[in-house]
Amino acid sequence: MIVEEQELDFQQLLDFSLDAIFVIKENEIIYANKSALDLLGGNSQQEILNEKFQKYLHPDYYFVCKERLKKVRERLHIAELLEQRIIRKDGEIIDVEVMATPYKFKGEILAQVIIRDITLRKKAEKRLYDAEKLSAIGEIAAGVAHEIKNPLTAITGFLQLLKSEIEHPYLDIISNELDNALSTLTNLLQVAKPDLDNEPSITFNLCLELERLLFLFQDQFYRVEIEKRLSDKEQKIMGKKNLLLKAFFNLLKNAFEAIEDKGKIILEHYFKDGFIHIKISDTGVGIPEDKIKKLGTPFFSTKSEGTGMGLTQVFHTIHTHGGTIDIQSEVGKGTDFLIKIPLL
Known part of the structure; x- marks a missing residue:
């Protein structure tokens, strides 16, 4: 059955498109659909309309975006997909794919910009x-x-x-x-x-096991304060239990060793967006920014007598379980390891 054109609600198709759609006049946003609002993190269209599109571009892409939009408007050029980065309203930088096409409106040539979050x-x-x-x-x-x-x-x-x-x-x-x-x-x-790679995956309570791991370091409790922020304690994950526990043992061991005298370790556990989040924060010596990217490489260690094997095992284990590791650190203030592991 062929649907007559007049039966289709094209405005609704635009408004609820999965891709973010903007209409740009010069450098000003004059239309943004619902996905565009979600992409930028706005609460209402009024926050976005009439704003400068450049405001949301990462500085590295100011020039290339300006030239692409100029070609779209002046030469009726279609700007093919290009990977860029944009800045949301909350300051988060995200990776996107952007394309742009000419759009005629009341005798003017505007730019229709389509953005996909990647x-x-x-x-x-x-x-x-x-x-x-x-x-x-x-x-x-x-x-x-x-x-x-x-x-x-x-x-x-x-x-x-x-x-x-x-x-x-x-x-x-x-x-x-x-x-x-x-x-x-x-x-x-x-x-x-790893010897433990062949162990079967089972369902287990990671939060409970993390608390048990902490007790292995009780000889350090006299100098290191432990703060536990444990939510969603009953949530379970599927994985190779012993391999994962070895990884978290290595992370906790590093956290205690990073604190030279007295300090504090915060252990967090919570469930969000299909992932178990575990955050281990210490108030230790911290890691220089140029060395963070090298962590997890065999034989690279920030410790004078370290081999780097512990963190290599951590990265290997978390990645083989489909998880991610993010590291934030400041010299003299401490380090945060944020691990995300999917439930299945």
Whole structure:
């Protein structure tokens, strides 16, 4: 059945389009549909209408957007899809795809701008990239670790035989250093090919397990204050329990170690938008901004005696469970780790 054109409510199609649609006159917004309002985080169209479109553009895209809109209006040019970033009313910066087409209205050529929020897609792409990067690093690291571990194991065996025949204080030092080297290689191999990866996924209460993990650090409670902000305590997740608990143990261990004297750790747990959110905040030494992006890379650590293996295991585990990790830190004030894990 062919629907007659007059039967269609084109205004309703525009108003409730899934894509954000703006009509721009010069640089002024004269129309914005409901999705556009949601995209910018406005409460009413009056907040947006007659405002400058440039106000919501990330500064990096001012010039390119101005030139694209100029071509649309003056040359009736169709501006193809382009990835950009815009700034919502609350200051949040989001990734979007933008295209623009000429729009005739009362003898004037205006620009119809169509914007699609791709923030979730970009985050998914980043998770995939990070997972592939960790996988590649893991394969290389595993090969190197095996080649090094075998001769070290042989040396350790012969050293034990030597210690049974000769007494010398240096032999104990050599033995301890070999043990440390082998321990580091074992950790590296576990991250590259974790022993716990084969454990089955089960449904369990992560909030309850986090509280139990805290008690493993009770010898530190005399100097570190613990604040628990635990909501949605009965919410359960599906995952590899032991692998996840090892990851959160490493995060808590890092938080305690980051506090050199006295300080505070805040543990948060809540459910939102289909994800369990866990936030671990400490008032420790903090991490320089240029080093945050390197966290999770094997052998990179902000600690003088660290190997970076702990955080590598954390990133690997969270990503394989479809989760994300965001890190905020300020030197001298502390660090926040925000982990999001989907329920299924």
